Amino acid sequence: xxxxxxxxxxxxxxxxxxxxxxxxxxxxxxxxxxxxxxxxxxxxxxxxxxxxxxxxxxxxxxxxxxxxxxxxxxxxxxxxxxxxxxxxxxxxxxxxxxxxxxxxxxxxxxxxxxxxxxxxxxxxxxxxxxxxxxxxxxxxxxxxxxxxxxxxxxxxxxxxxxxxxxxxxxxxxxxxxxxxxxxxxxxxxxxxxxxxxxxxxxxxxxxxxxxxxxxxxxxxxxxxxxxxxxxxxxxxxxxxxxxxxxxxxxxxxxxxxxxxxxxxxxxxxxx
Amino acid sequence: xxxxxxxxxxxxxxxxxxxxxxxxxxxxxxxxxxxxxxxxxxxxxxxxxxxxxxxxxxxxxxxxxxxxxxxxxxxxxxxxxxxxxxxxxxxxxxxxxxxxxxxxxxxxxxxxxxxxxxxxxxxxxxxxxxxxxxxxxxxxxxxxxxxxxxxxxxxxxxxxxxxxxxxxxxxxxxxxxxxxxxxxxxxxxxxxxxxxxxxxxxxxxxxxxxxxxxxxxxxxxxxxxxxxxxxxxxxxxxxxxxxxxxxxxxxxxxxxxxxxxxxxxxxxxxxxxxxxxxxxxxxxxxxxxxxxxxxxxxxxxxxxxxxxxxxxxxxxxxxxxxxxxxxxxxxxxxxxxxxxxxxxxxxxxxxxxxxxxxxxxxxxxxxxxxxxxx
Numbered sequence: 001x002x003x004x005x006x007x008x009x010x011x012x013x014x015x016x017x018x019x020x021x022x023x024x025x026x027x028x029x030x031x032x033x034x035x036x037x038x039x040x041x042x043x044x045x046x047x048x049x050x051x052x053x054x055x056x057x058x059x060x061x062x063x064x065x066x067x068x069x070x071x072x073x074x075x076x077x078x079x080x081x082x083x084x085x086x087x088x089x090x091x092x093x094x095x096x097x098x099x100x101x102x103x104x105x106x107x108x109x110x111x112x113x114x115x116x117x118x119x120x121x122x123x124x125x126x127x128x129x130x131x132x133x134x135x136x137x138x139x140x141x142x143x144x145x146x147x148x149x150x151x152x153x154x155x156x157x158x159x160x161x162x163x164x165x166x167x168x169x170x171x172x173x174x175x176x177x178x179x180x181x182x183x184x185x186x187x188x189x190x191x192x193x194x195x196x197x198x199x200x201x202x203x204x205x206x207x208x209x210x211x212x213x214x215x216x217x218x219x220x221x222x223x224x225x226x227x228x229x230x231x232x233x234x235x236x237x238x239x240x241x242x243x244x245x246x247x248x249x250x251x252x253x254x255x256x257x258x259x260x261x262x263x264x265x266x267x268x269x270x271x
Numbered sequence: 272x273x274x275x276x277x278x279x280x281x282x283x284x285x286x287x288x289x290x291x292x293x294x295x296x297x298x299x300x301x302x303x304x305x306x307x308x309x310x311x312x313x314x315x316x317x318x319x320x321x322x323x324x325x326x327x328x329x330x331x332x333x334x335x336x337x338x339x340x341x342x343x344x345x346x347x348x349x350x351x352x353x354x355x356x357x358x359x360x361x362x363x364x365x366x367x368x369x370x371x372x373x374x375x376x377x378x379x380x381x382x383x384x385x386x387x388x389x390x391x392x393x394x395x396x397x398x399x400x401x402x403x404x405x406x407x408x409x410x411x412x413x414x415x416x417x418x419x420x421x422x423x424x425x426x427x428x429x430x431x432x433x434x435x436x437x438x439x440x441x442x443x444x445x446x447x448x449x450x451x452x453x454x455x456x457x458x459x460x461x462x463x464x465x466x467x468x469x470x471x472x473x474x475x476x477x478x479x480x481x482x483x484x485x486x487x488x489x490x491x492x493x494x495x496x497x498x499x500x501x502x503x504x505x506x507x508x509x510x511x512x513x514x515x516x517x518x519x520x521x522x523x524x525x526x527x528x529x530x531x532x533x534x535x536x537x538x539x540x541x542x543x544x545x546x547x548x549x550x551x552x553x554x555x556x557x558x559x560x561x562x563x564x565x566x567x568x569x570x571x572x573x574x575x576x577x578x579x580x581x582x583x584x585x586x587x588x589x590x591x592x593x594x595x596x597x598x599x600x601x602x603x604x605x606x607x608x609x610x611x612x613x614x615x616x617x618x619x620x621x622x623x624x625x626x627x628x629x630x631x632x633x634x635x636x637x638x639x640x641x642x643x644x645x
Contacts, residue, residue, distance in 0.1 A: 096297065109509070109609060109610035109612065110611060110612035112376075114373055114376065124297065125296060125297055125299065125300055126300035127300045127303060128300075128307075129375060129376065130307075130374050131299070131303050131307070133372070133373050133374050133375055133376060134372055134374065135296075135329050135332055137368075137369050137372035137373050138328065138332055138364065138367060138368055138372070139328070140369075141367045141372075142364075142367045147369045147370075147371055147373060151373070151377065153609065153610065154609075154610075155608070171328075173296050173297075174295065174296045174327035174328050174329055205359060205363040206327065206328060206360070
């Protein structure tokens, strides 16, 4: 299958800085092998979309990179630090330089939205409460939530608002890398498009690197610079979306040339 | 990381502020005071950002906030030497600064505490009514299940019986044994003074069979299983599983509450019996060691002097205790609202209330049986 892997080793590659470097990753749960010899690079400042069928281990990959799942074998470097075997202190520091927004928000249910957002600030910085609140309000407003939601509890928010609040919390420490797990799943098309715009805007303004697990073809066309397809227990192909349609693999073909993909493509071009 | 620094200079034309270093979230606390304590007077302010090595949204916020305050005071501000990227970031941030930002978190004050006490007091009556309502509902479903036993979820019942009954046997048996030992030991010291050692048998058998065996078992079960019921059903409530059941036409009372209550109704008497027997064994053993009352003598005296009613009174109470524990635990679980904290609070209330109710009910039974003369 090696012929299907798009080799994009151009000159640009050597100038790009890999903020995440996954090598030879193997994940196995009991008899079930999820990843085998998986390699992946994420470049600074790009929006990388991870796609793949159900059960191909997209979320497992995300969880493995941020250290929530210990892989069976392989190495992972984030911002030049070995997150699996590096010194504890360095790994702790790295955790402040990334933000993770989970699929269902995973907001702390006993804290208000504002308290959720400033929780990392309270833990890691010595700011005064008023500055934390001001920065928290700013993040909440940046993700497009009204100030009214600051004092609300997660259970009082709609699903879409919870996702936005989760993003605000992920952005609290102004991370360099943001991990998003299905950020637009379950949002209405207008909300999803607004969320895409938001990610694109934040990425431009803050120079974020975004690692996004998604199934939303609109998102893939609208904001992803590059796409990595997980299949056959590894990254089957990676590259810009235009190149995906040329890949000779049944799943990839079906995914990127199906009716939904064509509609999304037209929409993406008209933007 | 280079800590950022701020230098203020007053000169003829106005105020110039020199900011240098890294304006990042992690390092911001060191210059926070310098920025926030600066009160614009309407003079021209020049902020020199040419020596800034890094900036994120938090750093941009400080600058944007300063800009806003200077302009509000009627002054002019000049952001000097900011790189295009920083200017863009400051522009994005100042666009997003909310008009009415929340400046402090509401902390619980004394007034709030008084309010919550008042609410709880006033709500107590409503809670009692709601719980009685739930008791009625459970009894109705229980009756319906008895009339039509096919409705009973047997798999759930068996697994609950294992959880609340079978797995509790070791702790209940050990507790009973130790109670017997303690009663015999303490009784012996007192009874020896009167030469009435042999009455230790009645002391143990009546107190254990009539009261302690079942009461202490019920307290253990309330702590063990009552908390488990509240926590598990409460978490399901948080995850909207209960709502999902309703939409599927499944009755949560029938699916969740009845198997648990029935399991308690079956297992609590059995556990009480086990603790009775263990206590008699423990007491008998201790009497033998400490008072030379042989097991044979213990058994004979037990048979002759302790009526079957002593045992029956204990056993009669068991199903009532079971119902109280099950209903309170499940009712508390269904009161859980949205958060993990609420599950914790309700679990605590569940255990406290069911233990209290078990003891109160035991006192009522005690009065009832004395009046009845048994």
